[in-house]
Amino acid sequence: MSEGRDAAAIHRAIEAVWRIESAKIIATLARKVRDVGLAEELAQDALVAALEQWPVDGVPDNPAAWLTQVAKHRALDRLRHVQLAERKAPEIGRELDALHEMAQADFAQAVDAALDDDIGDDLLRLVFTACHPVLSTEARVALTLRLMGGLTTDEIARAFLVPEATVAQRIVRAKRTLAEARVPFEVPRRHELDARLASVLEVLYLIFNEGYAATAGDDWMRPGLCDEALRLGRIVAELVPGESEVHGLVALMEIQASRTAARVGASGEPVLLLDQNRARWDQMLIRRGLAALARAESLGGALGPYALQAAIAACHGRARTAGETDWARIAALYDALAALSPSPIVELNRAVALSMAFGPAAGLEVVDALVDEPALKGYHLLPTVRGDLLFKLGRHDEARREFQRAASLTRNTREQALLRARADACGDKS
Numbered sequence: 001m002s003e004g005r006d007a008a009a010i011h012r013a014i015e016a017v018w019r020i021e022s023a024k025i026i027a028t029l030a031r032k033v034r035d036v037g038l039a040e041e042l043a044q045d046a047l048v049a050a051l052e053q054w055p056v057d058g059v060p061d062n063p064a065a066w067l068t069q070v071a072k073h074r075a076l077d078r079l080r081h082v083q084l085a086e087r088k089a090p091e092i093g094r095e096l097d098a099l100h101e102m103a104q105a106d107f108a109q110a111v112d113a114a115l116d117d118d119i120g121d122d123l124l125r126l127v128f129t130a131c132h133p134v135l136s137t138e139a140r141v142a143l144t145l146r147l148m149g150g151l152t153t154d155e156i157a158r159a160f161l162v163p164e165a166t167v168a169q170r171i172v173r174a175k176r177t178l179a180e181a182r183v184p185f186e187v188p189r190r191h192e193l194d195a196r197l198a199s200v201l202e203v204l205y206l207i208f209n210e211g212y213a214a215t216a217g218d219d220w221m222r223p224g225l226c227d228e229a230l231r232l233g234r235i236v237a238e239l240v241p242g243e244s245e246v247h248g249l250v251a252l253m254e255i256q257a258s259r260t261a262a263r264v265g266a267s268g269e270p271v272l273l274l275d276q277n278r279a280r281w282d283q284m285l286i287r288r289g290l291a292a293l294a295r296a297e298s299l300g301g302a303l304g305p306y307a308l309q310a311a312i313a314a315c316h317g318r319a320r321t322a323g324e325t326d327w328a329r330i331a332a333l334y335d336a337l338a339a340l341s342p343s344p345i346v347e348l349n350r351a352v353a354l355s356m357a358f359g360p361a362a363g364l365e366v367v368d369a370l371v372d373e374p375a376l377k378g379y380h381l382l383p384t385v386r387g388d389l390l391f392k393l394g395r396h397d398e399a400r401r402e403f404q405r406a407a408s409l410t411r412n413t414r415e416q417a418l419l420r421a422r423a424d425a426c427g428d429k430s
Helices: 002-033 036-057 063-085 090-104 107-117 119-130 137-147 153-160 164-180 190-212 223-239 244-257 283-298 305-318 327-340 344-358 360-368 381-392 396-409 413-429
Strands: none
Touching: 002 036, 002 063, 002 119, 002 137, 036 063, 036 119, 036 137, 036 164, 119 137, 119 190, 119 223, 137 153, 137 164, 137 190, 153 164, 153 190, 190 223, 190 244, 223 244, 244 283, 244 305, 283 305, 305 327, 327 344, 344 360, 344 381, 360 381, 381 396, 381 413, 396 413
16 A cells, blocks of 8 residues: 555656656757657657656656656667668767767766756747747647646646547647748747747737636636646746746736636636625735736836736736726726727727726727627627626616627636526516
């Protein structure tokens, strides 16, 4: 029985080390072999070796260094095999020599090289590669969670409620696409950095939002995804500290994540923002978010879309009660966001702010202008907002129809139940 417990403890230790260190290991290998797919295979080989050896030999003093060293030896073996098969490839020979020298080096030096010297640059290269625009959005999300987050294919599939085979296929195709497109393992040059960084931030926020308000399934939230996106966001902020929008996104996620405990009721039902018990908001996360927002603002220049959204979230975070919320400032910030990054969803959120600052009629005027917007066709929050404003104006029959329509559009069962309850409440008022 004791041996079983010990083995289980070692397996948990391996999982923890892998989750924390896998991105660094893959990034280090990718710099050497110049192929993200191959780097991950080599790292996985090292993981398999750990699963076989650590239960027998015990967890090494420096588990991350052990995994890195084993992966490097696997790379050496792989390249030696390739060299034997293709003797006419001098570049492979040079790579072999470099890896051989590294494998023969003193173990402590190998640890330093693997985990300290260039790891920041390597991680930055890895995140830019995983989020390369040549990949589809779904592929970027899956590959980022796999390479940067250390999640298994099964974990990613369960997080997004899709078959494991679908996720596996996305990851395989993504690696193949990167190889075929000869995407370099490098930090993009200044002239393309903004666009590439925007792709990284988009992926992180997509992951966060899927955790914050799940699009489908029985759970209103999947906090694990929020935590992963926030962890990765903090890493990117450390790697590119001079980019305002990175700090803006981290600030936005920190403040939104602070509400996690208050967003779900005792039975798992959604609790809307104005109904939340703010005593349950995580004040440490709010302070971290406000500090990240201050960093974004300190870098000078106009705030970008993520920093503006963080400033909006900060208005909620600073308000001790719902009644103290500075809705006029939030409306002004949405005006700025709409001017900088216009979209129907921004307009919908601006309508909510206007309704809170200047009355439901002001918000409904904006919402009514969005009813025929093609981009919002099938978007359940449009009839949700419209139903709420109609209800506040006493137009209960119309509100009920809007809530019923919203319930038919969402795939999240918790949200469906909430919207149907709101529709029923409209009937009680008629």
